[in-house]
Amino acid sequence: MTAEKLRADFIITGASQLVTCAENIGEGVLGVISNGALAALGDDIVWVGPESELRRHVQPAPGLVEVDADGGAVLPGFIDAHTHLVFAGDRSDDFAKRVSGEPYETKGIMTTVEATRGATDAELELFARQRLDRFLSFGVTTLEAKSGYGLTLDQELRLLKIAQRLDHPVEVVRTFLGAHVVPPEYAGAHDEYVRLVEHGMIPALENLAEFCDVWCEDGAFTRDECRTILRAARAQGLGIKVHAEQLAHTGGASLAAEFAAVSADHLEHATEDDADALAGSRTVAVLLPGATLVTGAQPAPARMLKERGVRVALSTDFNPGTSYSENLPLALTLGCLLLKMTIEEGVLGITRNAAAAISRERVLGSLAPGKRNDAVVVHAPHYAELAYHYGVSPVRTVVARSRIAFDLSKAGTSSAGAQNAQSGRQ
Amino acid sequence: MTAEKLRADFIITGASQLVTCAENIGEGVLGVISNGALAALGDDIVWVGPESELRRHVQPAPGLVEVDADGGAVLPGFIDAHTHLVFAGDRSDDFAKRVSGEPYETKGIMTTVEATRGATDAELELFARQRLDRFLSFGVTTLEAKSGYGLTLDQELRLLKIAQRLDHPVEVVRTFLGAHVVPPEYAGAHDEYVRLVEHGMIPALENLAEFCDVWCEDGAFTRDECRTILRAARAQGLGIKVHAEQLAHTGGASLAAEFAAVSADHLEHATEDDADALAGSRTVAVLLPGATLVTGAQPAPARMLKERGVRVALSTDFNPGTSYSENLPLALTLGCLLLKMTIEEGVLGITRNAAAAISRERVLGSLAPGKRNDAVVVHAPHYAELAYHYGVSPVRTVVARSRIAFDLSKAGTSSAGAQNAQSGRQ
Numbered sequence: 001m002t003a004e005k006l007r008a009d010f011i012i013t014g015a016s017q018l019v020t021c022a023e024n025i026g027e028g029v030l031g032v033i034s035n036g037a038l039a040a041l042g043d044d045i046v047w048v049g050p051e052s053e054l055r056r057h058v059q060p061a062p063g064l065v066e067v068d069a070d071g072g073a074v075l076p077g078f079i080d081a082h083t084h085l086v087f088a089g090d091r092s093d094d095f096a097k098r099v100s101g102e103p104y105e106t107k108g109i110m111t112t113v114e115a116t117r118g119a120t121d122a123e124l125e126l127f128a129r130q131r132l133d134r135f136l137s138f139g140v141t142t143l144e145a146k147s148g149y150g151l152t153l154d155q156e157l158r159l160l161k162i163a164q165r166l167d168h169p170v171e172v173v174r175t176f177l178g179a180h181v182v183p184p185e186y187a188g189a190h191d192e193y194v195r196l197v198e199h200g201m202i203p204a205l206e207n208l209a210e211f212c213d214v215w216c217e218d219g220a221f222t223r224d225e226c227r228t229i230l231r232a233a234r235a236q237g238l239g240i241k242v243h244a245e246q247l248a249h250t251g252g253a254s255l256a257a258e259f260a261a262v263s264a265d266h267l268e269h270a271t272e273d274d275a276d277a278l279a280g281s282r283t284v285a286v287l288l289p290g291a292t293l294v295t296g297a298q299p300a301p302a303r304m305l306k307e308r309g310v311r312v313a314l315s316t317d318f319n320p321g322t323s324y325s326e327n328l329p330l331a332l333t334l335g336c337l338l339l340k341m342t343i344e345e346g347v348l349g350i351t352r353n354a355a356a357a358i359s360r361e362r363v364l365g366s367l368a369p370g371k372r373n374d375a376v377v378v379h380a381p382h383y384a385e386l387a388y389h390y391g392v393s394p395v396r397t398v399v400a401r402s403r404i405a406f407d408l409s410k411a412g413t414s415s416a417g418a419q420n421a422q423s424g425r426q
Numbered sequence: 427m428t429a430e431k432l433r434a435d436f437i438i439t440g441a442s443q444l445v446t447c448a449e450n451i452g453e454g455v456l457g458v459i460s461n462g463a464l465a466a467l468g469d470d471i472v473w474v475g476p477e478s479e480l481r482r483h484v485q486p487a488p489g490l491v492e493v494d495a496d497g498g499a500v501l502p503g504f505i506d507a508h509t510h511l512v513f514a515g516d517r518s519d520d521f522a523k524r525v526s527g528e529p530y531e532t533k534g535i536m537t538t539v540e541a542t543r544g545a546t547d548a549e550l551e552l553f554a555r556q557r558l559d560r561f562l563s564f565g566v567t568t569l570e571a572k573s574g575y576g577l578t579l580d581q582e583l584r585l586l587k588i589a590q591r592l593d594h595p596v597e598v599v600r601t602f603l604g605a606h607v608v609p610p611e612y613a614g615a616h617d618e619y620v621r622l623v624e625h626g627m628i629p630a631l632e633n634l635a636e637f638c639d640v641w642c643e644d645g646a647f648t649r650d651e652c653r654t655i656l657r658a659a660r661a662q663g664l665g666i667k668v669h670a671e672q673l674a675h676t677g678g679a680s681l682a683a684e685f686a687a688v689s690a691d692h693l694e695h696a697t698e699d700d701a702d703a704l705a706g707s708r709t710v711a712v713l714l715p716g717a718t719l720v721t722g723a724q725p726a727p728a729r730m731l732k733e734r735g736v737r738v739a740l741s742t743d744f745n746p747g748t749s750y751s752e753n754l755p756l757a758l759t760l761g762c763l764l765l766k767m768t769i770e771e772g773v774l775g776i777t778r779n780a781a782a783a784i785s786r787e788r789v790l791g792s793l794a795p796g797k798r799n800d801a802v803v804v805h806a807p808h809y810a811e812l813a814y815h816y817g818v819s820p821v822r823t824v825v826a827r828s829r830i831a832f833d834l835s836k837a838g839t840s841s842a843g844a845q846n847a848q849s850g851r852q
Contacts, residue, residue, distance in 0.1 A: 090808075090814075091814075092810035096768065099762045099769070100766075100768070101766070290816075293763055293816075296763070324816065325815065325817045325818055326818055327816075327817035327818055330816075336525045337722070340525055341525070387521065388516075388517075388518040389750050390716075390720070390750065390756075391716075391751045391817050
């Protein structure tokens with residue numbers, strides 16, 4: 001007796017390893033299936049397993065698309081759980097100043113706010129779409145994008161609307177960050193700005209944002225101000241995120257735990273008590289080693305957080321001030337080198353744990369039946385290439401919802417482009 | 427009366443800035459010409475200046491090729507003055523171990539030596555060519571490539587011959603590094619290996635290498651052993667390079683000065699006296715911040731070296747153990763962030779000063795009449811993008827000897843590839 005076969009209109013074959021990042025599938029913490037294959041129907045995965053068993057379990061549906069990984073590893077589409085995607089203006093001056101020893105301060109953000117307010121919708125859309133193209137070329141299929149460079153009711157709504165209509169293969173998950181910094185119009189009137197966020201902005205968000213984030217920091221918002229804002233956000237049904245313990249310990253992490261936030265981000269100055277609180281609230285720690293590199297700040301205590309049971313995600317922190325890079329695999333490398341995470345922890349940090357940090361673990365971040373078919377084919381036969389071959393994109397093909405959204409092997413009149421498609425086979 | 431016009435069969439127009447990196451041309455330490463243009467005949471540049479003056483000075487020759495920089499900045503082709511290009515094998519295990527706290531030691535090199543000895547010529551050629559393709563995509567038009575993973579007479583010659591016949595748009599400058607480490611066959615017989623290098627290998631090099639490098643380090647070669655080898659190299663007419671003061675202070679820098687070496691490389695543990703000696707011998711310091719990032723070693727004292735008059739170049743140190751990356755612009759970023767170099771110093775470090783580190787300053791490393799027409803067009807209007815937009819290749823077009831060797835704008839069926847060509851215009 002033969003079990004009924006699954007229908008599939010999309011398969012990935014030829015993989016050296018299918019790195020499922022799923023629990024209870026495959027080998028090791030990353031759930032690796034050697035010579036694994038994947039089958040999908042519509043947007044969703046229906047089967048993963050050894051390629052030798054593919055034909056026994058799966059039958060082709062009309063219009064079948066087959067992606068040949070050609071000996072490369074296949075991973076879930078990468079997820080960047082913390083970006084400031086929509087802005088205008090350049091802060092390379094800040095970069096130059098930092099090299100000469102100036103510390104990072106919150107006030108630099110206003111440079112970007114001014115440039116963003118002054119940009120047209122079309123400009124902001126173009127810049128955001130170009131950035132998404134670059135993210136995609138590094139294997140990112142989902143990213144979280146915060147507002148926070150508008151800081152008026154109209155401007156914050158505008159940034160979220162722009163993020164909403166980008167219509168790009170990379171899915172954009174929107175977060176309201178009206179409480180990024182207090183704009184100069186409210187200098188000496190913090191309370192008034194907090195009230196604007198609480199009573200003016202949050203009630204106006206409707207479906208424009210899924211999460212509310214706050215920057216709990218000296219120079220940004222106090223813990224009490226953040227609590228006021230987060231209460232309003234929770235009442236509105238928004239998920240909670242907190243920029244916590246970045247420049248000093250100001251209580252953001254325990255606040256995140258108090259609100260059962262989906263994520264607490266940065267955490268450079270988090271304590272063991274903070275870690276225990278975050279572990280207790282199932283809040284994901286989103287660590288940002290690129291910002292550590294750029295600002296020279298102390299690294300987040302990744303090992304301590306892991307040891308105390310906190311799940312850790314890694315993100316670019318893409319923003320013009322402290323981390324201007326769409327290279328999420330480089331954040332993985334930096335997580336290993338600067339935060340002493342293992343390569344496996346790093347891979348989970350841009351897949352399953354990053355999905356958890358945006359409440360998408362049920363559908364994203366792993367390759368398993370029922371998950372969305374977002375996948376990345378890399379040049380090299382082993383996932384370690386992602387961390388080890390640093391600063392060089394390992395990505396050959398990106399699949400988003402069963403569609404080929406990026407394909408380097410087809411990108412080439414240049415000899416380099418064509419050759420790149422075969423690189424890393426050693 | 428009109429001066430006779432220069433004939434040109436290649437021009438670059440549409441640049442926001444021509445960053446000549448030449449002395450006595452343009453503005454600032456980088457010799458920037460705003461809205462500058464470039465004209466070449468054959469392989470060489472014949473004119474640079476404001477585009478508004480191009481037609482007054484230059485007349486087109488038959489078959490004129492025009493590259494439109496489309497508002498991007500144009501720089502000299504990048505030069506990587508320190509790579510270990512030709513090898514086989516993967517050392518991602520070393521990377522993983524280092525994350526868990528194991529220090530870097532010289533012995534890891536033998537893993538690569540074994541894999542390299544066991545690889546066919548065709549494999550080594552393929553790997554090297556794929557790496558050159560990646561270097562090219564990051565704007566590199568010339569790189570230095572060391573032997574040193576053979577460590578027998580035949581194997582060292584084989585690696586240099588492979589480097590010689592790569593026939594790639596990226597020019598490969600060959601360095602003999604037989605004195606990389608002492609292979610295990612000579613354990614307890616260092617002297618014998620040194621004699622082999624001195625009397626067996628160096629005399630057999632003929633035109634296979636232009637430079638001789640030695641690793642002066644505990645665990646590699648002593649200062650006296652290095653001196654013996656460098657004397658033989660000098661007698662053979664080779665230029666001198668020294669891996670100096672990397673893991674500890676062992677006298678390599680002053681030895682480099684003694685031999686008037688073209689470069690002393692690494693220098694993490696160099697002293698002020700070393701700097702004075704190197705400045706006196708006009709030896710270029712080649713600093714390798716990628717290896718600093720990967721190994722967690724102390725950063726080289728770039729500021730001290732600069733202040734004492736040493737010219738500083740930046741390189742990837744491309745190798746499988748401590749810096750597996752062809753991303754030279756990322757080395758520039760890391761030079762700024764880890765070594766506290768200014769962006770301008772960093773740009774000179776991968777152009778003019780890198781040319782000096784391979785005795786090519788007369789023909790390479792700047793955009794000026796008489797220099798070879800190797801040029802890079804980047805997406806962004808300002809050269810600062812190279813450092814600031816970290817980990818993301820800013821390169822759109824690479825010109826090598828007046829030929830378009832890489833052109834991202836033509837590399838695209840994917841939306842991402844095509845869009846990338848316009849990115850960074852903000």
